[in-house]
Amino acid sequence: MSNPNPEKKSKCTINLLISAAQAAYRVRKDNAINPNDDPSNPELLANITNHGYEVVKSIAPVKSEGSGPSPLAAVCLKPQDLEKPMVISFRGTKAMGDVFSDLRLVAGGTVEKKFRDAAFEFYQQVRKENPNREIIITGHSLGGHLAQYVATKAYNTDTKLQTKPLVQVRTFNTAPADTIHNAVFNKFPQLLAQFVNYRLSPDAVSSLPLQKYTGNTFIFPSNKGTLNSHKLGTMKEQLPVEILNQEVTTHYDTAKKQTMLVELVKGVASSYQCRVEGQLFSRFRAGAKNVAEMQKAFPEIIKSIEKGQYNEAVFKIEALQGKLSGNISKKLTDILMQKTIETKVSQQMQKAETPKISLIEQQQQMKAELLKMKEEPFVEKKPELNNTDEALTKPSVSLS
Incomplete structure (x- = not known):
């Protein structure tokens, strides 16, 4: 399929999505983002433009001089390149004092109904105008909670999306979401891969117990303290x-x-x-050695994946696994090998000019491919694994 806008270059990156999450905080009078309302607004809008996107729809609550009937603030970004995804962003906590509202949200897992309904209605308006477009929903803190809720409800109530997933979620330091719509993942667990939460390790909201996050959670270090690490600006820094x-x-x-x-x-x-650096005596743990091996191996693994050299990537992951110790390390590398093989098989299936095969046949093909690759000789011999990092009782990233 050729690009209908070859001269337009739009790029949906994590950088853009953080800007989209920030934009939802800046919507005020007349449901618009005024460059003069905040000294950083011109830079924010310029970053969105530089990514080939523009704000095409936004709403703010009445208390922010908007016309929204609920406390919801949201924006929608549209790419110049029509093959790139639409972006929806929901606003999170307006002030640092409101973080305590998010802490209550962590315990309960839900927000008031009119808030959730308004967010889903905003999504439905965008979906109605773009029935076949991919939509990425994002948000920070409470906004991330709404993003998870809206996408989960969309998948649970729209049967077309269950077989053609056109919604992705990327959230930042989000509050968790617990909803009856999570039942959709029991029948379609592969949809969990569409959800990713980025968080900074000291963040107060996303690091509390009773977490019920959807999909994967990736954790990154921060030296800015608990409250400052919750801010979107700190996330970008x-x-x-x-x-x-x-x-x-x-x-x-x-x-x-x-x-x-x-x-x-x-x-x-x-x-x-x-995970390792947060443990006592981390320098003396086997996990620290694992981190060093990962830091050496992952850049080369990524290069192989980006070149489409999936067999090579699997062998590199397997070689890395042989240098790691502990059950958690093995589980993580097993998952990476599995996902790499799934990507390879998917590519082969797309290139082949054959009728679509069933999900069961796809799984059988992936298992056969894994067995074949496991049987191929590999030069480097694996050392025997031990349990020296047994204290890592579960991975710090939720992998689906």
Whole structure:
């Protein structure tokens, strides 16, 4: 399929999505973002424009001089390149004092009904205007909670989305969401891969117990303290450049799976490192040695994936696994190998000019491919695993 807008270059990155989440805070009078309302507004709007996007729809509550009938504030970004996804962003806590509202939300897992209904109605308006477009929903803190809720309800109530997932979620330091619509994941667990939460390790809201996050959670270090680490500005400052520049999705299925795989590898690497560094005597634990091996291996693994050299990537992951110790490390690398093989098989299926096969046949093909690759000789011999990092009782990143 050719690009109907070859001269338009739009890019949906983590950087753009953070800006979209920030934009939802800036909507005020007349449901618009006034460049003069905040000294940083011109830079924010310029960043959105530089990514090839523009704000095409926004709403603010009456107390912010908007016309919204509920406390909801939201924006919708449209790309110049029509093959790139639409972006919806919901506003989170307006002030640091409101963080305590999010802490109550963590315990309960839900917000008031009119808030949720208004957010879902905003999504439905965008979906009605763009029935076949991919939509990425984002938000920070409470806004992230709404993003998870809206996407989960969309998947649970729209049967077309269950077989053609056109909604993705990327949230930042989000409050968790617990809803009856989570039942959709019991029947379609593969949809969980569409949800990713980025959080900074000291954040007060997303690091509390009783977490009920949907999909994957990737953790990144921050030296800004508990409350400051909750801010979106701190998120943008603390995330590595390669994460900020990570493209979230593309129109083509194979490329989409490839970018999601690269995002997964990067998220696992940082999350494992944060887990180890948060432990007592971390320098003396086997986990610290695992981190060092991962830091050496992951850049080369990512290069192989980006080149589409999936066999090579699997062998590199397998070689890395042989240098790691502990059950958690093995589980993480097993998942990365599985996801890499799934991406390879998906690419092969898309290239083949054959009728679509059933989900069961796809799974059988993936298992056969894994067995075949396991049987191929590999030069490097694996050392025997031990349990020296047994204290890592569960991974710091939720992998689905």
